[in-house]
Amino acid sequence: MISEKIKKDDPAKHGMLANVMRQFEHASDSIELNPNIRKILAITNNELVVHFPVKMDSGEVEVFTGYRVQHNNALGPYKGGLRYHPTVDLDAAKALAMWMTWKTALAGLPYGGAKGGIQIDPKNYSTAELERITRRFTYALGDNIGPELDIPAPDINTNSQTMAWILDTYMSTKAPNERSKNLHVVTGKPLGAGGSEGRDRATGFGVFLCVKFWAEKQKIDLKDKTFIVQGFGNVGFWASRYLEREGARLVAVQDVTGTYFNDQGISVEELNDYQKSVGSLEGFKNADLVPKDKFFGIDCDICIPAALGNQITANNAADIKARVIAEGANGPTDVEAEEILLQRGIMIIPDILCNSGGVIGSYFEWLQNRNGEIWTMEEVMEKLEKKLKTSFDKVMSVSEKRQVDARTAAFIIAIERLEQAYIQRGIFP
Ligand code: NAD
Numbered sequence: 001m002i003s004e005k006i007k008k009d010d011p012a013k014h015g016m017l018a019n020v021m022r023q024f025e026h027a028s029d030s031i032e033l034n035p036n037i038r039k040i041l042a043i044t045n046n047e048l049v050v051h052f053p054v055k056m057d058s059g060e061v062e063v064f065t066g067y068r069v070q071h072n073n074a075l076g077p078y079k080g081g082l083r084y085h086p087t088v089d090l091d092a093a094k095a096l097a098m099w100m101t102w103k104t105a106l107a108g109l110p111y112g113g114a115k116g117g118i119q120i121d122p123k124n125y126s127t128a129e130l131e132r133i134t135r136r137f138t139y140a141l142g143d144n145i146g147p148e149l150d151i152p153a154p155d156i157n158t159n160s161q162t163m164a165w166i167l168d169t170y171m172s173t174k175a176p177n178e179r180s181k182n183l184h185v186v187t188g189k190p191l192g193a194g195g196s197e198g199r200d201r202a203t204g205f206g207v208f209l210c211v212k213f214w215a216e217k218q219k220i221d222l223k224d225k226t227f228i229v230q231g232f233g234n235v236g237f238w239a240s241r242y243l244e245r246e247g248a249r250l251v252a253v254q255d256v257t258g259t260y261f262n263d264q265g266i267s268v269e270e271l272n273d274y275q276k277s278v279g280s281l282e283g284f285k286n287a288d289l290v291p292k293d294k295f296f297g298i299d300c301d302i303c304i305p306a307a308l309g310n311q312i313t314a315n316n317a318a319d320i321k322a323r324v325i326a327e328g329a330n331g332p333t334d335v336e337a338e339e340i341l342l343q344r345g346i347m348i349i350p351d352i353l354c355n356s357g358g359v360i361g362s363y364f365e366w367l368q369n370r371n372g373e374i375w376t377m378e379e380v381m382e383k384l385e386k387k388l389k390t391s392f393d394k395v396m397s398v399s400e401k402r403q404v405d406a407r408t409a410a411f412i413i414a415i416e417r418l419e420q421a422y423i424q425r426g427i428f429p
Pocket of ligand 1: 154
């Protein structure tokens with residue numbers, strides 16, 4: 001079992017995998033999950049590692065390593081993002097694939113969980129090189145992905161352009177009369193290449209909605225509340241933009257280049273325009289540059305981690321001033337930090353709920369492609385809000401009934417849905 005393996009290994013190296021397994025075990029214990037189903041859910045079904053050569057602009061050939069882990073498909077095709085980052089390895093992909101299974105099950109989608117990517121820092125490559133790396137990776141994955149088998153989407157350092165290259169490469173390997181049937185092999189595509197209205201903002205909008213639902217429940221007005229955001233990429237930007245529209249004030253933002261603080265407020269549009277022109281937040285003038293490790297201790301009402309995993313740990317959990325942590329990233333809070341935060345009465349809206357707007361938006365795109373439909377932005381946003389509200393209410397209700405924290409409640413809902421599928425269908429043969 002994964003859990004036994006990671007206990008022996010270096011916890012820092014396998015932080016995210018240890019984290020997701022501990023979350024799973026805790027929730028499974030609390031519902032006394034059938035031990036046979038526990039065994040099945042504790043392992044990843046398939047783990048693919050591919051090595052592939054790509055010609056660089058210089059004419060030299062570089063060999064890359066790509067990963068795709070498929071955790072579980074009891075409820076439908078595998079679904080999950082592709083990440084281009086130096087921290088991508090087999091264990092990171094396993095952890096992230098597992099979170100995807102719980103996330104899709106919680107959202108009530110007909111999907112399983114997968115994740116993958118390439119261990120690179122994309123900053124080191126030209127756009128033409130990234131295109132060739134992506135196309136060659138897609139070719140190496142071959143029929144291990146597919147519109148009814150495993151459907152990738154964007155994640156850290158990948159975007160709609162990456163998805164368009166994957167789609168084009170995948171379709172090119174099919175017979176001409178089969179090509180258009182494969183439009184839903186990836187989601188998060190640009191609008192002109194079969195993408196859906198609203199998918200670009202779906203994750204950040206979902207993070208915002210979760211904060212809004214929480215505030216409504218607590219009878220808190222978001223107007224004039226302050227928030228901090230770690231990561232100003234797709235998720236961080238859209239979450240900030242919607243919170244600002246609601247009257248909340250961004251007082252600090254951190255990206256890979258530094259931490260930018262202004263207690264008078266940072267304009268989200270201005271920050272976004274700056275990022276678009278410079279490529280990062282480096283040198284942003286209307287805020288003070290403060291030390292990186294001070295970020296989570298900044299005074300605010302709402303904290304949104306929207307970058308990497310294992311950012312909130314026992315080292316900084318006691319410093320956090322926010323009343324609510326809305327997990328835009330996957331796995332940003334480790335188990336030790338969570339214990340500290342819960343003891344301090346800080347609400348954590350767990351990743352598998354809080355950032356599930358992304359996979360719900362992806363599901364809408366997949367459905368439209370599959371059925372030859374095109375929905376309007378209003379339709380997409382309305383359906384997204386309805387689905388997320390259902391998930392949010394379910395999590396709150398299980399949390400209250402069982403007297404467990406929101407993450408455990410979310411895991412229980414997801415695991416029970418999978419348990420039911422296995423019990424009703426049995427184990428082949
Ligand atoms: P992105 O590549 O668009 O943005 C990532 C941001 O994080 C950038 O601003 C980058 O500078 C920052 N960052 C990277 N390393 C950092 C570090 N060490 N310290 C501080 N900031 C750092 O990625 P994204 O798509 O916005 O994804 C962010 C998180 O949200 C990831 O954990 C991802 O798995 C999760 N997520 C994304 C989606 C989606 O639809 N894109 C859906 C669900 C969950």
